[in-house]
Amino acid sequence: VQLVESGGGLVQPGGSLRLSCAASGFAFSSYGFTWHRQAAGKEREWVAGISGGSGGSTNYAASIKGRFTISRDNAKNTVYLQMNSLKPEDTAVYYCYTLYLGVAYWGQGTQVTVSS
Secondary structure (H helix, E strand, O other): OEEEEEOOEEEOOOOOEEEEEEEEOOOHHHOOEEEEEEOOOOOOEEEEEEOOOOOOOEEEOOOOOOOEEEEEEOOOOEEEEEEOOOOHHHOEEEEEEEEEOOEEEEOOOEEEEEOO
Protein backbone atom coordinates (compact mmCIF):
# COMPACT_ATOMS: atom_id res chain seq x y z
CA VAL A 1 0.00 0.00 0.00
CA GLN A 2 1.35 3.39 -0.95
CA LEU A 3 -0.11 6.88 -0.69
CA VAL A 4 1.60 9.75 -2.50
CA GLU A 5 0.43 13.33 -2.05
CA SER A 6 1.12 16.17 -4.46
CA GLY A 7 -0.15 19.62 -5.32
CA GLY A 8 1.12 21.66 -2.42
CA GLY A 9 2.91 24.96 -2.79
CA LEU A 10 2.95 28.65 -1.99
CA VAL A 11 -0.28 30.57 -2.54
CA GLN A 12 -1.51 34.02 -1.58
CA PRO A 13 -4.39 34.45 0.87
CA GLY A 14 -7.67 33.95 -0.93
CA GLY A 15 -6.10 31.65 -3.47
CA SER A 16 -6.77 28.00 -4.29
CA LEU A 17 -4.87 24.73 -4.50
CA ARG A 18 -5.87 21.18 -5.29
CA LEU A 19 -4.08 18.40 -3.48
CA SER A 20 -3.97 14.87 -4.85
CA CYS A 21 -3.37 11.58 -3.08
CA ALA A 22 -2.51 8.75 -5.45
CA ALA A 23 -3.04 5.32 -3.91
CA SER A 24 -1.73 1.95 -4.99
CA GLY A 25 -1.44 -1.59 -3.75
CA PHE A 26 -5.03 -2.29 -2.69
CA ALA A 27 -8.67 -2.16 -3.82
CA PHE A 28 -8.93 1.63 -3.75
CA SER A 29 -12.64 2.01 -4.39
CA SER A 30 -13.69 0.03 -1.33
CA TYR A 31 -11.94 2.17 1.25
CA GLY A 32 -12.42 5.54 2.81
CA PHE A 33 -9.76 8.21 3.02
CA THR A 34 -9.12 11.23 5.17
CA TRP A 35 -6.99 14.33 4.86
CA HIS A 36 -5.12 15.68 7.87
CA ARG A 37 -2.77 18.58 8.38
CA GLN A 38 -0.02 19.52 10.78
CA ALA A 39 1.16 23.07 11.26
CA ALA A 40 4.60 23.78 12.69
CA GLY A 41 4.61 23.24 16.44
CA LYS A 42 1.07 21.88 16.51
CA GLU A 43 -0.54 18.47 16.61
CA ARG A 44 -1.83 16.79 13.47
CA GLU A 45 -5.52 17.48 12.95
CA TRP A 46 -8.23 15.88 10.85
CA VAL A 47 -9.50 18.01 7.97
CA ALA A 48 -11.92 15.99 5.82
CA GLY A 49 -13.03 12.45 5.07
CA ILE A 50 -14.69 10.52 2.28
CA SER A 51 -16.19 7.05 2.48
CA GLY A 52 -15.47 4.10 0.20
CA GLY A 53 -17.61 2.92 -2.69
CA SER A 54 -19.35 4.92 -5.37
CA GLY A 55 -21.41 6.99 -2.93
CA GLY A 56 -18.48 8.73 -1.32
CA SER A 57 -20.17 10.49 1.59
CA THR A 58 -18.07 13.33 2.97
CA ASN A 59 -17.52 15.22 6.19
CA TYR A 60 -15.41 18.20 7.15
CA ALA A 61 -13.80 19.92 10.08
CA ALA A 62 -15.59 23.10 11.11
CA SER A 63 -12.51 25.21 10.43
CA ILE A 64 -12.52 24.44 6.69
CA LYS A 65 -16.16 23.66 5.96
CA GLY A 66 -17.44 25.58 2.96
CA ARG A 67 -13.92 26.25 1.68
CA PHE A 68 -12.47 22.77 1.10
CA THR A 69 -13.97 19.88 -0.87
CA ILE A 70 -12.83 16.27 -0.71
CA SER A 71 -13.54 14.00 -3.66
CA ARG A 72 -12.33 10.77 -5.23
CA ASP A 73 -11.83 9.31 -8.69
CA ASN A 74 -11.98 5.54 -8.41
CA ALA A 75 -10.83 5.13 -12.01
CA LYS A 76 -7.61 6.99 -11.19
CA ASN A 77 -7.15 5.63 -7.65
CA THR A 78 -6.86 9.22 -6.47
CA VAL A 79 -8.37 11.31 -3.70
CA TYR A 80 -8.44 15.08 -3.99
CA LEU A 81 -8.71 18.02 -1.65
CA GLN A 82 -9.81 21.20 -3.38
CA MET A 83 -8.91 24.15 -1.18
CA ASN A 84 -10.43 27.56 -1.88
CA SER A 85 -10.34 30.89 -0.05
CA LEU A 86 -7.11 29.87 1.62
CA LYS A 87 -6.03 31.63 4.78
CA PRO A 88 -2.60 31.96 6.41
CA GLU A 89 -3.81 29.64 9.17
CA ASP A 90 -4.24 26.88 6.57
CA THR A 91 -0.45 26.72 6.28
CA ALA A 92 0.60 23.18 7.17
CA VAL A 93 1.85 19.88 5.83
CA TYR A 94 -1.15 17.99 4.47
CA TYR A 95 -1.35 14.21 4.67
CA CYS A 96 -3.75 11.63 3.34
CA TYR A 97 -4.60 8.54 5.34
CA THR A 98 -6.40 5.25 4.98
CA LEU A 99 -6.98 2.21 7.16
CA TYR A 100 -6.52 -1.04 5.24
CA LEU A 101 -6.99 -4.43 6.88
CA GLY A 102 -6.50 -2.82 10.26
CA VAL A 103 -3.24 -1.11 9.34
CA ALA A 104 -2.96 2.67 9.14
CA TYR A 105 -1.23 4.15 6.12
CA TRP A 106 -0.06 7.74 5.72
CA GLY A 107 1.41 9.54 2.77
CA GLN A 108 4.63 11.50 3.02
CA GLY A 109 2.81 14.83 3.12
CA THR A 110 2.77 17.93 0.94
CA GLN A 111 3.53 21.43 2.19
CA VAL A 112 0.93 24.16 1.76
CA THR A 113 2.03 27.70 2.56
CA VAL A 114 -0.45 30.58 2.45
CA SER A 115 1.35 33.90 2.53
CA SER A 116 1.50 37.22 0.77
